[in-house]
Amino acid sequence: MPMKIDSLDAFDQAILKVVSTEGRIAVTDLARRIGLSKSPTQARLRRLEAEGIITGYHALLDPIRLGRAHVAFVEVKLMDTREGALQAFNRVIQSIPEIEQCHMIAGSFDYLLKVRTADIESYRRVLAEKLSALPHVASTSTYVAMEAVKEGQL
Template sequence: MTRSNQPLDSFDHAILDVVSAEGRIPVTDLARRIGLSKSPTQARLKRLEAEGVITGYQAMLDPIRLGRAHVAFVEVRLTDTREKALAEFKRVVRTIPEVEQCHLIAGNFDYLLKVRTSDIVSYRQVLAEKLSALPHVASTSTYVAMEAVKEGQF
């Protein structure tokens, strides 16, 4: 459902599939790919943007070419999980460029981080100097990814 409570139909889903995989493409190409004419495709695209279903477009970067092929997932346990402590942790973790994702988790630990670095040596430095120094960190557990099977789009 969208914010206007209008359900998404098969054409809307087709538009979302194409733009999530390829980003911006000419409306005429998009229309051809989904089987509609240009005007209704353009109207649907504008509606999906206006309703916040499409929140933006971005370039997909190759982490290997950028020297960030090493991926580690880090479980973080905090000493304090009151709102003030969580807010402080979130504020600081957002400043660490190596942290690609950070999720609050319901489970045996508090946060799960996806961390990208060039190699295990640089990861160890990030862990020691940045992650372990985050506010209220009690402990961390690291899991190194050996292969990305699926990343990116829905």
Template sequence: MANDLPALDRFDTAILRELAADGRIAHAELARRVGLTKSPVQARVKRLEQAGYIAGYRALLNPIRMGLAHVAFVEVRLSDTREAALQGFNRAVRGVPEIEECHMIAGGFDYLLKVRTGDISDYRRVMAERISTLPHVASTSTYVAMETVKEVGLG
């Protein structure tokens, strides 16, 4: 499928870079920044959206201001890694709002979760009541983030 996508030129990549930094930028300002006029920029943005390069637009919320300063990364090992078990875990993990990210890993464990809560007490509750009870969880290891140095969208 990747071969069916239109090739990106330097204007397309510049447009994508600018939109990634500010999804609310006006087309006129976007055109000025990438060195085109407004009409071609509008057409390119529409083509990039239709081709799936732009998956959508959203507001980036500040988790600290929302009282969600505690970040933990959790290694999860499953008791069963057959396809049905993996799919069951995947479905269940999508229903836990405190899990910001979930990645299947090739290595010494099966999944890596990014969990965001208000504090360590909240995390302990989420771990005991939500994560540990997910289907097929055999064991977990938690790593608490002491400082976020870089996070996409938040500087």
């Protein structure tokens, strides 16, 4: 059964808060920040990893410095939502680097995509050449983000 964050004690929650923003923090520094000694902090960290609560560590990249400042959210409606069509769509999505996130939605459309490109012109090309060509796409609706208010934290 999945563990809920409110079922973790205060030390575990503090560990998760720190490592979610500073994954490369030394265990001694982490221990000092959460108010435990090194050994119990390290044991808790290993347990959180072993239980699959911490699934990995990776670098956060600045999309603006990488030339991907333009963010669009795209609603996608499919013509066919049988399992084979969904699997075909899901497979092709994986190969499009401009798609940062893809979520299947229960609602008036089938998928919500977060797409990052350099600018509106490059987004238009991605829409025309890649998104519209995805398997079983009936229609798309695009919403351009003007500002990210909150991203990436629990």
